[in-house]
Amino acid sequence: MTANQPEITVERLSVNYDGHHALRNINFSFQSGQLVGIIGPNGAGKSTLIKAILGLEKFVGKIEICGKSIKEMRKKISYVPQRSAIDFDFPVVVEDVVLMGRYAFVPWYKKVGVKDKEIARAALEKVGMTDFAKRQIGQLSGGQQQRVFIARAIAQQADIFFLDEPFVGIDATSEEIIVNLLRQLQQDGKTIFVVHHDLSKVEKYFDQLMLLNQELVGVGKVADVYKPELLSQAYKGSITLFGSNDKIMVVNS
Template sequence: MGRMLEVNNLSVYYDNLQAINNVSFSADEGKLIGIVGPNGAGKSTLIKAILGLEKSTNSGISAFEKSIKKARRQIAYVPQRSLIDWDFPVLVEDVVMMGRYIHLPWYKRPSKDDKNIVTEALEKVGMTEFRKRQIGELSGGQQQRVFIARALAQQATLFFLDEPFAGIDVTSEEIIINILKSLREENKTILVVHHDLSKVEEYFDQVMLVNKELIGYGEVSETFKPELLSQTYKGKIKLFKDNDQMMVVGN
């Protein structure tokens, strides 16, 4: 199984405060990986630092045995919805076309093939009929599906998604998780910052437990355990089993 991502000794500081402490891990191809932890644990900071969007100290981050910068075309990032200016006057199809720009020289306009890729991505997320809408006119779930379509249009191999299920409708969540699972079946690797612990066992192959440092990482069946969760959340959650399913109360 091929190695998709390697992170070694990653730390992030804000002034004198350490947001991420010496995190190391690797991710193989064909894995759907959840990144979970309490609010303020550094989950979003972790993926942004991996992508070079936050300053960090580390002894090496690589994707496909190349630097992140050299592997950029193969990496797609879907940020939190709260970080996006939804009032910007851009159409849905133009947002999705942004996923193609990384493959195009600055002087070249999108080709017929690029436009077909955008159409296919919109079809996959069920947003074809909204392609001429301004992005700010959509619901939260529809907006998230458009940004998933942008990532699909990029035709990446390694995906980072920051809380893609936060504040969206059930239909959109089902569409998105099914797309992520289909990407996994194509041997692509997806890392997802996630907040709903009740869905971890259903959604992910592996889970990363983060609270400024890496508390646990591995197969969900081996890592999503009460003792590690209690350590991650510092005892601020209650855990119990119901028909062999982990249930969580509080945060």
């Protein structure tokens, strides 16, 4: 990436389903090392946006990663889907889940090598899940499962991470652990996008914010986007800020 070149650029991105606009004319760019929250009401297109960037949804528009196409840079992008999209009954243990992050680098005619296994073990250690390496993935708590899938993304050695609702269904302690992991990745220069629904924690968790409701209502620093007038526009209702912790109540009209 050349100096001052955005790590990720999205221009005029739109996604349509049977004539319905899931996303319309989305434009943004971010430099590396950002922790970005993606917020908006249900059905706003948050998951659709990251799937389009990943090449998992058909779209019109332009997406560039370090000035290159998604196809050219796919190995540099990792994805942690919603837990509801994962089959936790599948008979696979934790260390094998993490090792999947190396598959893109191994030719089909070769087995995973010693170096790949070392990278996977280091990723497990980074998320504090080494002691669970032989445990079946479905036997873990929700927070532990999320840490394992973050370890898989780390093992991929990606530069851009997309996490879709990573805090749903996990306890407060696990949430704090995961947030700290994301901040460590950010300090390592990674760019991280998180689809998030708890507005009361937006200021605490993120540096940058995307406020979405099929169209991009606001994008930029949290202080510039996390405003009652923009939130009201996105959520189609009145917004009340209250309490010392800057909690938000959304009241639909």
